[in-house]
Amino acid sequence: MRSLKIILLSSAFNGLTQRAWLELRQAGHSPSVVLFTDQDAVCEQIEQSAADLVICPFLKDRVPHQLWSNARRPVVIIHPGIVGDRGASALDWAITHELERWGVTALQAVEDMDAGPVWATCEFNLPQGLRKSELYNGRVSDAAILCIREVVEKCVAGFVPVPVDYSQRQVLGRLQPNMKxxxxxxxxxxxxxxxxxxxxxxxxxxxxxxxxxxxxxxxxxxxxxxxxxxxxxxxxxxxxxxxxxxxxxxxxxxxxxxxPLPGEETFxxxxxxxxxxxxRDVPTLDWSIASNPFNTEAYQPISYRESGQVGELTFEFYNGAMSTEQCQRLVDALRWAKARDTKVLLIKGGRGSFSNGVHLNVIQAAEVPGLEAWANIQAIDDVCEELLTARQLVISGLTGSAGAGGVMLGLAADIVFARAEIVLNPHYKTMGLYGSEYWSYSLPRAVGQAMAEKLTEECLPVSATQALQLGMVQEIGPRCPDEFGLWLLQRANGALNDPAYAAIRERKGRSDTQLMQHCRNAELEEMYLDMVQNRKQFAEKCRNFVFKRRVCGTPSRLVADWAREAELAE
Incomplete structure (x- = not known):
């Protein structure tokens, strides 16, 4: 297949857009990102770029007439709904109505939203009990990637998209109102x-x-x-x-x-x-691992079980954010688990993101955000220290995508197993931070010093496959969360005697605790300047993230050379 110049037009460089960007690069194409800011600016960027195809993986705005009316360059919307479905609340209605099947459809952009002819569609079973973000980042994202692959193949072949015929029995989707x-x-x-x-x-x-x-x-x-x-x-x-x-x-x-009150913003x-x-008068229920490790409570943000020689500790923090208090609870749990008579300590995430590092919303809400950030980073460092100093062979199971300190937390383990198709963002600079979580120890240990500097400076996402090739990840398991959980436990039980990990087991006996402590101290010196003294505008970047401020433009790191050259030529 010939290589295409593809624009990804998106409202944000979110998880699906990152997966699409990585997928297209892996397939030999040259994707370039345009974040939707000002309509005129977006039209100018795309019209000047000479792109072969525009794909919109996550677009909240209406595609401008100037773009969709250009017959020489298709603009394709990735809609999270079955064929015929229209409207901005597709997933909301699907979950509300407890539908058994749903899908994703790739549509040509036209005047009316989601009304264009169909390029591709992919359906899937819709289990009950999924929350919208879990559905979107899981089955919807997987189906969207399959649709994007098909769109690209059909574009190369000169395919003409097919209008939706609502008189056909198999077309079940309909225009749905925005859910209020x-x-x-x-x-x-x-x-x-x-x-x-x-x-x-x-x-x-x-x-x-x-x-x-x-x-x-x-x-x-x-x-x-x-x-x-x-x-x-x-x-x-x-x-x-x-x-x-x-x-x-x-x-x-x-x-x-x-x-919020009129004119107020809350988060x-x-x-x-x-x-x-x-x-004040509401009772507090305490079933921490240390006080009640094998309880059967339905709601357990941190839970523990044992299987053979493996102690499995699962933490599930909403959106992968880890506040100071959550980190302290996790430290207590890890210390208890490390004292157990087990030989392997498996630490894994829950249904959502594995971890995205410090809790920016809690930081923003603090009376002095910089000081809360400073407490938070030391608390998550303590979590990493418990992993780095464990007697057991430590395995991290990356059940979901991870970013910044969340990636480094995973790398603090001796062995890293990842669920297929997750995305890692091993960098901090976009938040105005130097970074901590022992990254200057763990990342070079995994990928080498030169590659560690490249990853943290370029600030680009890394696919699970790339992470495996780089040495950040040792194995990739099934994409299905339930299957991955079973596979993970099986691999953890086998890791003690697996010849493939003999060198890692030997390395563990030679851990350089002095170097670890030096890296932590040096990182925290930099982070104090960033978080407390705000040398690189962390405070402003944190506020913009929490209040979901729209970006002013597309970061240059996401613009392909061919698109940049087209801009300069004008």
Missing amino acids: QADRAFSWHDCSRFIKRSIDAADGQPGVLASLAGGQYYLYDAHLDERSGTPGEILAVHDDAVLVATGDHSVWIGSLRRK KRPARHVLAQQL
């Missing part, structure tokens, strides 16, 4: 599963607006529980979540955003932080 809060509303007297489904369908954005503790809040991160009480009453607190009674049982709510935070003043 009235469509999401529930009563605390409703059953727990209905309430959880409503919150799941709004996960990420926009959340479900509900009354709680005398105020109005957008709710996120719901988990079922069997306890019961007066509907709407907060029954308990555990870690960062609050337990709210429903019509039959109860649900844990992990994150909240207060409804998501752990529920216990948001409701701090209202929780």
Whole structure:
């Protein structure tokens, strides 16, 4: 197949756009990113670029007429819906209606949104219980990549997209309205599963607006529980979540955003932080690993089990963000697990991201954000230290994508196993940070000094396959989360005697603790300047991230040489 010059037009360089960028490069094409900012500027960039094809993996804005009307260069929208589906709330409705199958469709851009002829489509089973972000980053993302591959192949072959014929029996999709809060509303007297489904369908954005503790809040991160009480009453607190009674049982709510006053902006935070003043008389339930390691509670942000010689510690923090307190809880859990009579310590993530490092929303909400950031980075360093100094052979299972300190946390293990198709972002500079989490020790140990500097300076995503080739990852397991979990435990049990890891086991006995400590100290000296003294505008970058400020333009690192040359030629 001939190489194409492809523009990825996107509202953000999000996980799907990163996967598309990596996929197209791997296939021998030359993708260049254009982030949608000003309409005129976007049109100018694309019209000047001489691109063969424009693909929109994640676009909230309407494609300008000037772009979609150019017959010589197709503009293809990746829509998270089956053939015939239209509207911005496709996944919200699919989860709400508990549909058994859903899909992704690649559509030619036309005047009306999602109404163009079809280039490709891919359907999948839709299990119950998935939250929107989990669905989007999993099955939707996988189907979208298959559609993008097909679009590129068909573009090379001169394919003409096929208009949707709603009279055909197999065309089940229809135009659906944008889901409003009235469509999401529930009563605390409703059953727990209905309430959880409503919150799941709004996960990420926009959340479900509900009354709680005398105020109005957008709710996120719901988990079922069997306890019961007066509907709407907060029954308990555990870690960062609050337990709210429903019509039959109860649900844990992990994150909240207060409804803003006119002209005000608010953002998501752990529920216990948001409701701090209202929780004084609410009982706290403690089932930490150290106090109650093998409990059967349904909601466990940190959990532990043993299988043969393997102690498996799972942590699942919403959106992969790790606050100071969460890191401290994880340190306590690791210290307990390290004292067990096991030979392998397997640490893995949950259903979402593996880890994205420090908790920027908690930092932004602090009275002095720089000091909270400083406490947070030292706490996550403590997590990494526990992994680096463990007696057991430590294996990290990258169950989801990871960024910045989350990547380095994974690399603190002796062996790294990754789920297929995850994306890693092993860099800090885009947030105005030097970086910590022992990265100057762990990353060169994995890939060499020169490559470590290249990865942290270029600030580009790395696919699981690339990570394997570079030495960041030792093996790649199944893409299916459940299959990966089983595979991971099996490989962890076999790693002790696997000849492939003999050198790693031997290296573990020669760990240079003095070098580790030197790297940590040197990193923290730099991070103090970045976080507390704000030498590279970390405070502003953190605020922009938390309040989801639109970027001013496309970072030059994402612009391909051919697109940059076209701009300069004008």
